[in-house]
Amino acid sequence: MHRRTLLAAAPALVAAPAIAQAAWPNRPVRVIVPFPPGGSTDALSRTAAQKLSEKLGQPFIVENRSGANGAVGGVAVAQAQPDGYTLLASASIQTLGRLVMRNPGYDPITDLSPIIRTGRGPLLMLMNAQRAPNTLAELVAAIRANPRDWAFAISSLGAAGHLATLEFIRQVGVEMTQVPYRGTAAAITDVVAGNVQLVMEPILATWPQARDGRAKALAITASERSAAAPTVPTAAEGGMPNLDIQSWWALWGPRGLPDAIAARIAEVLHPAMREPDVVARIGSLGIEQAGEYGPAFREFIARDFARSEALLRQANFQPE
DSSP: OOOHHHHHHHHHTTTGGGGGGGOSSSSSSEEESSSTTSSSOOOOOHHHHHHHHHHHSSSSEEOOOGGGGGGGHHHHTTTSSSSSSEEEEEGGGGGGHHHHOOOOSSOTTTTTEEEEEEEEEEEEEEEETTTTTOOOOHHHHHHHHGGGEEEEESTTTTHHHHHHHHHHHHHSHHHHHHHSSSSSHHHHHHHHTTSSOEEEEEHHHHHHHHHTTTTEEEEEEEESSOSSTTTOOOOOTTTTTOOOEEEEEEEEEEEETOOHHHHHHHHHHHTTTEEEEEEHHTEEEETTTOBBHHHHHHHHHHHHHHHHHHHHHHTTTOOO
């Protein structure tokens, strides 16, 4: 079956007896989230799963299976039957498995079927509160003057924060220390404590520390300010217009997922993620709607992957 637009795919769902579209879903669907509960990925995934449950009349049950930069959950979905009853809800890091790990156990580009992008969100650059700079421009000047006095915390290799850090360092034009951590919470904790000076992570994780004065918020990595942190200027306002690297989130199925099932999910979820209750809920997390699906989503992934690969190559990054 050729991929169609959603308008064309909708009637085709009824006329596809080989995959029993009229019957799907007729039992609960597992939605595997390859990261722990409590973060942006988990929160957005549960919102999407709730809407799918409401619209399709079957439970979409979130199952957290974290580990290895998303590879544990990714492998589980890649090895599942492509029948629409096992889905992956993850973040942009998922596509980069073979770039940041020597052996992720699967290829997230070829072993997963993209369904729909569910959201996007800028990162917030957080700095230790005891450091002198108060703007991005002042920070750049301080780093260029004494680069050894500054280090970035990296919560997860290949995540948007890692890529944004590489782009920031490239634009500043000096070498900087990058300290890897096991997760966002540990990285931010050390920035607040002053063990490292800087980190870039989604607003959900970083804004509370800045809002409460435990750290400084210098910029967000988007072309426009975020409603979730409206007082924080954009990187462009601070003199770095090309520091626009955002997290994004999506749903995938196993390779071979029937086109009609993917179209049905997108047909339901695309408008559901724009309902007022969803907009308010995810907006408070610093997440905005992004609804590419089908060929448009695959093309987006190809562009995003190419940019990420180029950044890692320029930094001479070696998979671990």
